[in-house]
Amino acid sequence: xxxxxxxxxxxxxxxxxxxxxxxxxxxxxxxxxxxxxxxFKKELERxxxxxxxxxxxxxxxxxxxxxxxxxxxxxxPPAGGG
Amino acid sequence: MYxxxxxxxxxxxxxxxxxxxxxxxxxxxxxxxxxGLAVYFLLKEMDPKADPLGPxxxxxxxxxxxxxxxxxxxxxxxxxxxxxxxxxITMANSGGYFGAELKFAGWDGIIVEGKAEKPVYIYIKxxxxxxxxxxxxxxxxxxxxxxxxxxxxxxxxVRIALIGPAGENLVKFASVMNDGHRAAGxxxxxxxxxxxxxxxxxxxxxxxxxxxxxxxxxxxxxxKINKLKNDPVAGGGLPKYGxxxxxxxxxxxxxxxxxxxxxxxxxxxxxxxxxxxAKKYLIRNQPCYACPIGCGRVNKLPTVGVTEGPEYESVWxxxxxxxxxxxxxxxxxxxxxxxxxxxxxxTGGTLATAMELYEKGYLTDEELGDAPPFRWGNTEVLHYxxxxxxxxxxxxxxxxxxxxxxxxxxxxxxxxxSVKKLELPAYDPRGAEGHGLGYATNNRGGxxxxxxxxxxxxxxxxxxxxxxxxxxEKVKMLIIFQDLSALIDASGLCLFTTFGLGADDYRxxxxxxxxxxxxxxxxxxxxxxxxxxxxxxxxxxxxxxxxDDTLPKRFLEEPMPEGPNKGYTxxxxxxxxxxxxxxxxxxxxRVPKEKAEELGIxxxx
Numbered sequence: 275x276x277x278x279x280x281x282x283x284x285x286x287x288x289x290x291x292x293x294x295x296x297x298x299x300x301x302x303x304x305x306x307x308x309x310x311x312x313x314f315k316k317e318l319e320r321x322x323x324x325x326x327x328x329x330x331x332x333x334x335x336x337x338x339x340x341x342x343x344x345x346x347x348x349x350x351p352p353a354g355g356g
Numbered sequence: 357m358y359x360x361x362x363x364x365x366x367x368x369x370x371x372x373x374x375x376x377x378x379x380x381x382x383x384x385x386x387x388x389x390x391x392g393l394a395v396y397f398l399l400k401e402m403d404p405k406a407d408p409l410g411p412x413x414x415x416x417x418x419x420x421x422x423x424x425x426x427x428x429x430x431x432x433x434x435x436x437x438x439x440x441x442x443x444x445i446t447m448a449n450s451g452g453y454f455g456a457e458l459k460f461a462g463w464d465g466i467i468v469e470g471k472a473e474k475p476v477y478i479y480i481k482x483x484x485x486x487x488x489x490x491x492x493x494x495x496x497x498x499x500x501x502x503x504x505x506x507x508x509x510x511x512x513x514v515r516i517a518l519i520g521p522a523g524e525n526l527v528k529f530a531s532v533m534n535d536g537h538r539a540a541g542x543x544x545x546x547x548x549x550x551x552x553x554x555x556x557x558x559x560x561x562x563x564x565x566x567x568x569x570x571x572x573x574x575x576x577x578x579x580k581i582n583k584l585k586n587d588p589v590a591g592g593g594l595p596k597y598g599x600x601x602x603x604x605x606x607x608x609x610x611x612x613x614x615x616x617x618x619x620x621x622x623x624x625x626x627x628x629x630x631x632x633x634a635k636k637y638l639i640r641n642q643p644c645y646a647c648p649i650g651c652g653r654v655n656k657l658p659t660v661g662v663t664e665g666p667e668y669e670s671v672w673x674x675x676x677x678x679x680x681x682x683x684x685x686x687x688x689x690x691x692x693x694x695x696x697x698x699x700x701x702x703t704g705g706t707l708a709t710a711m712e713l714y715e716k717g718y719l720t721d722e723e724l725g726d727a728p729p730f731r732w733g734n735t736e737v738l739h740y741x742x743x744x745x746x747x748x749x750x751x752x753x754x755x756x757x758x759x760x761x762x763x764x765x766x767x768x769x770x771x772x773x774s775v776k777k778l779e780l781p782a783y784d785p786r787g788a789e790g791h792g793l794g795y796a797t798n799n800r801g802g803x804x805x806x807x808x809x810x811x812x813x814x815x816x817x818x819x820x821x822x823x824x825x826x827x828x829e830k831v832k833m834l835i836i837f838q839d840l841s842a843l844i845d846a847s848g849l850c851l852f853t854t855f856g857l858g859a860d861d862y863r864x865x866x867x868x869x870x871x872x873x874x875x876x877x878x879x880x881x882x883x884x885x886x887x888x889x890x891x892x893x894x895x896x897x898x899x900x901x902x903x904d905d906t907l908p909k910r911f912l913e914e915p916m917p918e919g920p921n922k923g924y925t926x927x928x929x930x931x932x933x934x935x936x937x938x939x940x941x942x943x944x945x946r947v948p949k950e951k952a953e954e955l956g957i958x959x960x961x
Contacts, residue, residue: 281630282596321588333822351588354817354852
């Protein structure tokens with residue numbers, strides 16, 4: 275699957291995009307990212323916006339939202355503006 | 357009286373008369389200040405049917421009770437007047453330092469009436485007010501004018517609100533600028549200032565805003581500043597990446613408008629995002645008065661040197677909405693708009709309309725002659741036409757009337773992405789339907805500021821709502837957002853404080869400053885009163901709700917072609933009657949006598 279990272283997560287990981295395969299849910303993906311970049315989950319402790327194919331996981335199944343290798347996952351730290 | 361001074365400055369430019377307008381605390385308890393009191397004065401004194409560019413229109417410039425205090429973001433002011441773009445009321449709002457300085461001079465606002473025979477500027481130093489000749493300033497761009505006035509009054513402390521050539525030439529979306537790049541931008545307040553032959557208002561003050569309970573206020577303010585600093589948005593993303601941090605978020609959510617809202621997904625979004633800007637051009641942040649957030653960007657480019665901005669909206673309006681992805685060109689164009697005093701959203705929206713008219717063959721090369729073709733992605737369009745609009749030269753004269761009138765002149769008003777003739781900002785409502793209802797019902801037309809439903813629908817503030825939920829819960833949330841925005845504007849604070857603060861926090865600060873014992877509900881009631889009063893102004897100005905509370909046909913009839921919102925339109929017809937009912941209005945969107953009486957504004961019906 276394609277994982278896109280934004281804002282401070284780019285600085286934290288040094289990457290904007292990653293190809294990852296294996297995780298079956300968003301929760302598993304976060305575990306994998308935390309393994310690859312220790313402290314990744316801590317970066318999201320104060321909140322996050324996670325989209326699977328542009329849909330917020332809040333309106334899917336949260337961290338249990340299922341993933342397949344064809345999906346695009348976008349991960350943001352909390353952000354706003356206007 | 358605390359917080360407010362209890363007095364406005366009234367300047368009649370036709371007669372040259374300068375007067376002090378005092379008002380009671382009772383009135384402040386009803387309208388709070390700034391946007392609230394300005395709406396009251398406008399309704400009380402002006403015929404809403406008046407010509408917006410005639411001497412009978414009034415230009416009311418107001419900081420709020422918390423402006424000039426240590427309250428976080430307490431530097432904002434509103435410009436309230438009848439808009440030449442929409443023919444309705446507008447309340448354009450700006451940060452920087454001008455609003456606070458006006459308060460230091462001992463004024464809760466300025467009511468400008470009439471029209472000067474020749475160009476003038478107003479110079480205020482505390483109680484001394486002069487109307488000075490501005491013949492030598494007419495025609496100058498914003499930075500030159502500021503520099504000239506600063507030299508003339510011999511003070512580095514002076515803060516100036518002014519217009520550029522766009523305001524002088526009555527461009528219907530000209531801004532009032534202050535502190536270089538800060539804009540009271542929307543719906544043509546700069547043209548109203550220009551129509552009065554008023555180039556600038558320069559102000560210096562030496563007073564301290566009177567606070568009821570200084571100790572309590574200080575402690576309350578400290579607590580709220582900490583809340584903001586600890587909030588991941590107000591204390592994290594916004595200071596680090598500026599408002600353009602939204603570019604990627606909105607794009608990934610599939611509602612970032614591209615090529616005049618033909619789609620909601622832009623493949624070049626990252627190149628013009630806050631992240632990219634911080635990496636390539638940012639040299640420092642630029643906070644407004646008393647702001648702990650500091651979202652303002654100072655960028656440096658070889659072409660224009662050091663410049664401020666662009667904001668998220670401007671990046672989009674002068675970028676993706678025109679199919680343009682070159683960030684340097686966007687920053688340059690933003691700089692140009694600031695120098696001429698043009699609203700970036702309406703400038704971009706109008707050019708996007710021209711591009712779609714050109715794409716569809718309604719606007720031809722023959723008409724353009726040697727001018728650059730309106731092709732998507734053509735950066736030449738930016739620099740060339742922005743200047744033509746500001747000076748109303750060639751086709752710029754027609755473009756200066758705004759996107760709606762421009763499209764209408766070709767027989768295709770539906771190609772203007774505007775509501776009530778105000779060009780829409782950077783969120784496709786097919787990806788956030790509550791936000792769409794906000795556009796349709798906003799008192800000043802298609803604007804995001806006064807009902808920012810993107811917060812709950814996309815960003816999750818105060819909690820996440822499904823962007824495609826259109827239940828009563830959503831409609832009620834919109835009404836709260838509208839009333840709360842009116843309250844925050846009336847306080848003299850920035851709407852970004854809502855990332856971190858809730859309605860109770862505003863109550864705490866206002867009570868400590870004003871010495872009142874109001875509940876949160878009392879304050880929200882003031883917001884509701886302001887919203888309804890503005891609606892009454894518009895109804896009297898000729899607003900027909902069933903005709904005008906709507907969206908461009910594109911959002912109602914053309915499903916989003918791709919991305920996460922593929923297939924969606926905005927179900928406005930289902931939401932609007934619920935909105936009217938939950939507001940306590942009639943079925944045809946009017947404020948009934950009972951509602952007006954309940955809010956104590958029946959005299960204005």
